[in-house]
Amino acid sequence: MDLTFNERETAFRDEVRAWFEAHPAGASPVNDEDAQYAWRRDYQRLMADAGLAAVHWPPEYGGRGATLTESAIFFEELGRSGAPLPANVLGLLLAGPTIMTWGTEAQKERHLAPILTGEEIWCQGFSEPEAGSDLASLKTRAVRDGDDWVITGQKVWTSGAQYSKWCMLVARTDTEVPKHKGLTYFLMDMEQDGIDIVPLRQITGEPEFNELFIDGARVPDSNVLGGEGNGWKVALTTLMNERAGLAFFLQVRLRQLLDDLIGEAAGRGLLDDPVVADRLGELHLRAEVLRLTAYRGLTAIEKYGTPGPEGSLTKWMWSDANQLLTQFAADLLGPEALTAGTPWAYELLRARGNSLEGGTTEVLKNIVAERVLGLPKAR
Amino acid sequence: MHFDLSEDQKEIKGVARELLAARSPWPKVRAAAEGGAYDPALWAELVELGWPGIAVDETYGGQGLGTVELAVLLEELGFACAATPFLSTAAAAAAIQAAGTDAQRERWLPGLASGELTAGFGTRALAADAAGAAVLLLLDDDGNAELVASNDAQVEPLISIDGTRRFATVAGEGEPLAEGAAERLRIAVAAEVVGICQRALDMTIEFVKDRHQFGVPVGSFQAVAHRCAQMLLSTESARSATYFAAWAADADPARLPEAAAMAGAAAAEGGREVTASAIQAHGGVGFTWEADVHWLYKRAQLDAALLGGAGRHRAALARFAAERVRSPA
Numbered sequence: 265m266d267l268t269f270n271e272r273e274t275a276f277r278d279e280v281r282a283w284f285e286a287h288p289a290g291a292s293p294v295n296d297e298d299a300q301y302a303w304r305r306d307y308q309r310l311m312a313d314a315g316l317a318a319v320h321w322p323p324e325y326g327g328r329g330a331t332l333t334e335s336a337i338f339f340e341e342l343g344r345s346g347a348p349l350p351a352n353v354l355g356l357l358l359a360g361p362t363i364m365t366w367g368t369e370a371q372k373e374r375h376l377a378p379i380l381t382g383e384e385i386w387c388q389g390f391s392e393p394e395a396g397s398d399l400a401s402l403k404t405r406a407v408r409d410g411d412d413w414v415i416t417g418q419k420v421w422t423s424g425a426q427y428s429k430w431c432m433l434v435a436r437t438d439t440e441v442p443k444h445k446g447l448t449y450f451l452m453d454m455e456q457d458g459i460d461i462v463p464l465r466q467i468t469g470e471p472e473f474n475e476l477f478i479d480g481a482r483v484p485d486s487n488v489l490g491g492e493g494n495g496w497k498v499a500l501t502t503l504m505n506e507r508a509g510l511a512f513f514l515q516v517r518l519r520q521l522l523d524d525l526i527g528e529a530a531g532r533g534l535l536d537d538p539v540v541a542d543r544l545g546e547l548h549l550r551a552e553v554l555r556l557t558a559y560r561g562l563t564a565i566e567k568y569g570t571p572g573p574e575g576s577l578t579k580w581m582w583s584d585a586n587q588l589l590t591q592f593a594a595d596l597l598g599p600e601a602l603t604a605g606t607p608w609a610y611e612l613l614r615a616r617g618n619s620l621e622g623g624t625t626e627v628l629k630n631i632v633a634e635r636v637l638g639l640p641k642a643r
Numbered sequence: 644m645h646f647d648l649s650e651d652q653k654e655i656k657g658v659a660r661e662l663l664a665a666r667s668p669w670p671k672v673r674a675a676a677e678g679g680a681y682d683p684a685l686w687a688e689l690v691e692l693g694w695p696g697i698a699v700d701e702t703y704g705g706q707g708l709g710t711v712e713l714a715v716l717l718e719e720l721g722f723a724c725a726a727t728p729f730l731s732t733a734a735a736a737a738a739i740q741a742a743g744t745d746a747q748r749e750r751w752l753p754g755l756a757s758g759e760l761t762a763g764f765g766t767r768a769l770a771a772d773a774a775g776a777a778v779l780l781l782l783d784d785d786g787n788a789e790l791v792a793s794n795d796a797q798v799e800p801l802i803s804i805d806g807t808r809r810f811a812t813v814a815g816e817g818e819p820l821a822e823g824a825a826e827r828l829r830i831a832v833a834a835e836v837v838g839i840c841q842r843a844l845d846m847t848i849e850f851v852k853d854r855h856q857f858g859v860p861v862g863s864f865q866a867v868a869h870r871c872a873q874m875l876l877s878t879e880s881a882r883s884a885t886y887f888a889a890w891a892a893d894a895d896p897a898r899l900p901e902a903a904a905m906a907g908a909a910a911a912e913g914g915r916e917v918t919a920s921a922i923q924a925h926g927g928v929g930f931t932w933e934a935d936v937h938w939l940y941k942r943a944q945l946d947a948a949l950l951g952g953a954g955r956h957r958a959a960l961a962r963f964a965a966e967r968v969r970s971p972a
Contacts, residue, residue, distance in 0.1 A: 265652070265711055265890050266645045273644060333644045526961075526968045535965050538958065545957030548964035549884070549908050556883040559646045567647065577876050626865075632875060633868035637848050640863040 267559070269337070276330070277337045283314060284345035292348060297470070301427055304351035308382040311350065317380050318356045325364065325372070326380045332562045336512040343516030354424065355379035355386035357510065359432050362502045366449070366490035375430070375451070387428040389419040389452065389476060390499065397627045399434075400444045400496060404478065406435035413437070413450065413483045415458075419476040421621070425461045426474065428454045432502060433483075434495050447495030451487040458482070468613045469604075511558045511578045518586055519551050521611065525593055534596065543592050550585040554578060576636055580628045583618035590615040646886070652715050659719035662688075667725040669935045675726035676806030676938065686727050686758070695729065696756025698737035703752035705736070710827065710892035713737055714834035714885060721838025724938050726807045728761045731772035734831030735762030735780045738788065741892070742824035747790060751778050763798075763811070764828055765949055773798045773811035780820070780828060781813060782951070788824035791817030805941040826903035827892055832949050833885040833910035839946070840878040840914055843921035843939045847871060850925050867924055874920050877913040884909040901963040908956035914943035 269277060289307050293299035311317040312326075320335040321327020330338065342349070350356055360379045363371055378384035395402035404417025415435055425431070431452040438446035452459075458481035463471030490498035526535075526544060534540045558578045590612040594601040601608035619625040633639040648656065666685050675682050689695065698713040699705025706712075713733060720729055736755040739747055754760030754777060763773035764780040773779055779791040796815035803810045848871060851862030861867050888902035895902075918940040922929040929936050947953065 265648060265886065267887060267890050267895070269644055522964070523968045526965050530965060530968070535961065541958045541961035542954060544964060545908065545960035548960045549905055549957065552887075552905055553880045553883050553909060556646065556887050557879060559644060560879075560883060560886075563645055563647045577879055580876065581880070626869070629869040629872040630865070632872040633862075637844075637868075637871055637875060639848065639852065639868050639871060640860050642865045642868045643859070643863050 269333075273331075273333055273337060276334050277341060280316065280319075280338055280341045281344075283316060284341055284347055287314075287347075289345070289347035300348075301351055301424075304348045305382050305385075305427075307348055308350035308352060312381045317350060317382070318360065321356075321360060321376075321380070322364075325360070325376045332566055333559075336558070336562055339510065339513040340516050343513045343520070346520075349513065350382065351424075351427070352379060352382045352385050354388050354432075355382075355384070355430075358388060358502045358505050359386040359430070361505045362432065362449075362498060363451075363489065365501050366494075366498050370486070371451070371489065378429075384429040385424060385427045386430045386432060387422050387425045387454070388502070389422060389431045389433040390502075391421045392418055393420050397624055399499070400447065402434060402436065402447070404433070404435040405439075406437045406448060406450065406483070408437075408485075409482075411485050413448075413485065413488070415450070415452065415478050415481040415483060417478050419478065420464065420473070422461075422474045422476050423472055425454065425476055426463075430454060431476075434499050437492055437495075441493075444496045445493060447499070448492050449489040449495040449498035450483045451489055452481060452483050453487075456481055467616060468610055511561075511582065512555075514582050514586075515551065515555050515558060518554070518582065518589065521586070522547050522551055522589055525589065525596065528593075529596055532596075540596065543595075547585065547589050547592065550581065550588070554581045554585060557581065576628065576632050579622060580619075580625055580632075583615075583625060586618050587615045648711070648715065648886075652712060655712055656715045656719060659716055660722065662692075663719055663723035663725055667723040669938075672724050672726055672807055672938060673935070679806070679809075681726050681728060681809070685725065686729070689727060689729055690758030693756075695732045695758050696736060696752075697733060699740050699752050699756040703740070703748060703756055705740070705752065705756040710737060710830060710889040711886070714830060714889040717831055717834035718838035718841070721835035721942070722842045724807055724839065724842065724942055728763075728772040728776070728809075730808075730831060730835055731763050731776065732758070732761045734828050735764050735778065737831065738764075738780055738820065738824040738827045739778075739790070741827055742788070742821040743790070744821075747818070747820075751790075763813075765810075765813075766951075767813045769801065769803075769945075769948055770798075770811050770813045771945075771949060772809055773813050774800055774809060779813060779815075779817070780824065781817070782825050782828065784951075786825040786951070788820040788828070789817045790820050791815050803941075803945055805938075805945040807938055807942060808945065810945070823892070823896065823899060826888070826899050829903050829907045829950055830885065830888045830892055832946050833881065833906035834889065836910035836914035836943060836946050836950075837878065837882045837885050839939050839943050840874070840881060840917040843918045843936060843943075844871070844874045844878055846936060846939075847874065847921045847924045850928075854926070854928075861924075861926070870920055870924055874917045874924075877917050881906075881909040881913040901960070904956040904959040904963065907950045908953045908960060911947040911950040911953035911956065915940075915947055918943040 319328045319330040319338045323329050392402045406413040406415050433450040433452040436446050437448040458479050460477040462475045464473045464475050465471050593608045630642050696705030697708050701707040760777035762778050763770050763776035765771050777793050781789045796813050798811045801810045854861045884905040888906035891898045891902040921936045928934050
């Protein structure tokens with residue numbers, strides 16, 4: 265057991281930290297989604313030029329072949345610096361690794377470089393109005409027409425669709441087989457007729473996500489990823505990559521939010537209030553335990569190649585803690601945290617999505633119960 | 644960064660699990676609890692293996708290993724809910740090793756490491772294994788530790804709800820111990836709690852897979868399955884915090900006070916929650932004397948008290964967090 269960074273990891277951390285210090289991202293543009301997006305894309309280009317956009321990618325594709333621990337360090341430092349997540353976060357974390365795993369040489373050649381630079385942004389077309397937690401029941405159809413597939417259906421929760429050149433799309437190509445078997449994974453060009461992007465206003469009032477109405481969009485057969493009928497397996501690759509490094513970014517953001525709240529409590533002379541101290545102590549514990557448990561998960565993956573029980577728990581821990589924190593902020597700060605347009609009010613509302621996005625807490629509990637604890641399939 | 648037990652530590656854990664499964668199965672634990680006495684054969688065997696001195700330097704007859712190895716053993720003794728003075732003796736020895744004066748070490752460590760002597764620890768209002776102990780480590784409300792020789796102590800037995808361990812109240816004064824003693828005692832208790840949680844979880848999983856109602860295993864109901872998932876989350880949280888604290892005790896003393904408070908808070912809260920959940924998930928069966936999960940619940944209650952309660956540690960953690968905001972690393 266060694267909970268310090270080794271020489272190589274320390275050198276990597278120092279290098280990354282120094283780079284972020286030398287390249288301050290500045291403050292996020294407020295109340296202007298397009299400006300915020302442009303800010304994130306510009307910053308990704310800067311990172312890409314420095315070889316830091318995708319440290320976890322292998323060198324032959326422009327990454328640094330970072331270990332899991334180094335990748336975690338990168339995201340901790342990214343979060344620590346106040347820099348934004350790259351505009352193409354879904355491309356870097358999800359589409360890229362999925363294409364590396366399943367793609368043909370031509371597909372890798374075509375797609376990986378523009379993902380890295382942010383030249384081509386990716387979105388994720390998985391969830392549907394009738395297929396959320398039960399993803400495999402999705403209904404969007406893909407029908408062969410010569411060398412093309414014709415796509416018809418509806419997707420939801422598609423963040424960044426309006427900026428995206430490409431979509432990771434899972435659609436049903438065979439209705440005659442059991443639901444998991446009739447799916448195919450497509451790389452769909454978003455710049456075509458037949459795709460209608462409608463902003464989806466969430467409870468914060470902002471449209472962070474979209475609905476996609478797809479009616480006759482065309483995808484050439486050469487843009488099938490991982491073979492016809494293999495979509496479920498390919499989609500799992502994407503889903504398994506979903507939270508790998510991100511957990512550390514989120515943990516750091518949780519820590520920053522908590523530090524801000526502690527500052528607010530100190531400013532109000534409330535640190536010695538036993539109730540306030542009790543809640544802050546609990547939040548500090550949760551933030552630290554989340555980080556420790558995430559590192560235990562990394563060690564397990566590095567050693568055994570597969571995530572241990574810790575890995576399945578960290579996303580759940582994070583969403584619980586973030587919700588607890590933002591709710592306590594409302595207790596501590598009173599009306600200020602409930603005033604529309606304030607950062608704390610935004611965090612309070614946005615946190616409700618934490619236990620829904622990337623797997624609801626209920627689904628995560630099912631996964632833990634069945635795959636970690638070996639309980640019978642839940643009903 | 645490598646956050647896992649080493650192969651040697653896993654070996655120790657495996658040996659302890661196997662040995663205790665054979666020597667301290669539930670009928671033995673129950674007999675000790677109902678008879679009001681520890682099993683001398685079990686204690687003799689642990690002494691024979693040199694476990695009481697695991698974190699004591701070889702100079703004093705110990706094994707010269709660290710707090711992580713001690714924690715690993717304690718986790719397994721907790722898992723077995725073994726009725727022995729091991730926790731008190733081994734934890735006190737580790738604390739004296741780390742925070743005692745040379746004179747205190749020479750006076751007490753050889754006897755504790757060899758198992759000739761036993762120790763008690765806790766507070767004056769609640770001390771584990773104080774009766775018959777040669778030396779007592781007592782904590783005050785502020786976490787200051789004091790070493791009291793048995794000659795200077797008046798010990799009155801206290802029959803707690805946890806029949807698997809002997810408790811007492813203590814009067815008497817002793818010598819102060821340096822910083823780091825209280826933290827090591829708390830890490831030791833937290834490690835035991837991690838094992839208790841793991842046992843409660845394992846027993847519950849086995850039970851809910853086997854127990855059928857409405858024609859299906861009750862573990863297939865989400866209400867039950869999600870409770871089990873929460874038990875795992877609490878167990879792993881306590882484990883993360885406790886391993887970190889045990890590691891810090893040996894490798895990063897600057898972070899030890901905060902790490903020990905994390906372990907204390909996570910274990911005090913988690914132990915009670917997980918063992919209470921175990922009783923609930925066992926249904927009516929869990930409320931019976933024969934089901935044995937109550938021993939874990941009772942141990943967790945008393946361990947939480949030995950830890951000083953989660954609230955005290957959360958208050959300390961708030962101070963550490965505020966300090967970090969004031970002067971970031």
